[in-house]
């Protein structure tokens with residue numbers, strides 16, 4: 001008995017996750033570790049399941065965006081090092097201490113407040129990765145003086161351990177490498193300033209997927225592997241370079257809920273924006289924009305039925321989508337692929353992203369709590385997780 005009642009599901013191929021980790025393991029220097037980035041519920045693939053698979057496949061640590069995501073991983077029994085990449089309010093530092101999760105910091109005031117709270121509550125020390133803003137314009141120290149001030153404040157605290165130093169590249173996935181090289185030079189200058197001050201460096205990291213592909217020699221102590229872990233390339237340019245061969249891990253599937261043949265023309269969906277030709281086969285699929293399947297695909301997207309494309313007709317609804325079956329006889333219960341492969345055909349996340357005017361990162365992240373995740377290994381189901389029932 002399936003643990004879910006609507007025949008729409010995400011399928012995650014854990015063999016692909018494993019293969020992608022192994023691909024990057026071979027691509028980067030032997031001394032460089034892999035930090036698997038599983039924020040945003042594993043880019044929509046399931047943070048716990050993907051995190052476990054990545055660690056088992058050779059990743060050394062995990063990274064998330066916020067402390068809450070780290071707590072979910074700890075509650076699931078994951079004991080590997082976890083770094084929170086984003087901002088954590090200082091009043092939450094006690095949770096990081098109790099769950100032994102490392103945090104990102106870049107402000108002296110934050111360091112001093114976090115130190116005060118940890119001392120006040122007599123809690124265990126917390127590992128801190130100092131972030132440098134070398135050109136992302138998001139979080140981080142921007143000058144050597146700021147950096148030395150933050151590191152100095154950490155050294156004065158016996159409740160905060162200086163565990164890392166990192167930066168994030170804004171344009172590593174672009175053909176023109178001027179910006180990323182300028183960022184890397186600035187990061188190297190920060191490292192030199194710290195060494196010149198007589199300090200030993202903690203764990204140093206700067207590479208996201210794109211930088212890891214294009215500049216594996218910049219790996220330092222670890223890369224932060226996000227989109228590549230899921231078998232997706234950071235940009236069309238990076239896909240063309242093809243320095244590494246990645247296997248997409250996610251498919252989105254459903255089963256036909258209703259079929260009709262419109263002998264006479266009928267209009268389809270809200271706004272009656274589509275009128276059928278005589279005798280068109282119209283199938284209704286139990287998925288809509290409330291699942292994170294974009295309404296921008298209305299009258300534009302396609303799905304796969306019996307290995308062929310079927311066009312989305314009319315507007316994508318909150319819970320349902322209609323398609324025109326172009327070949328074959330559709331029946332209720334027949335499987336349809338919305339993202340992924342069926343036979344020789346494939347609807348990639350890159351294609352869907354281009355259709356709706358975004359990047360491949362966003363497409364799986366949009367899929368939400370209403371869609372259960374089915375995990376596959378060697379072509380067989382090995383687990384199901386339904387956020388609705390957790």
Ligand SMILES: Cc1ncc(COP(=O)(O)O)cc1O
Pocket residue numbers: 037085168207208209210224225226227228234
């Ligand atoms: C700070 C930080 N680091 C790393 C990543 C992963 O990037 P990719 O998904 O492009 O690999 C994201 C991020 O926000």
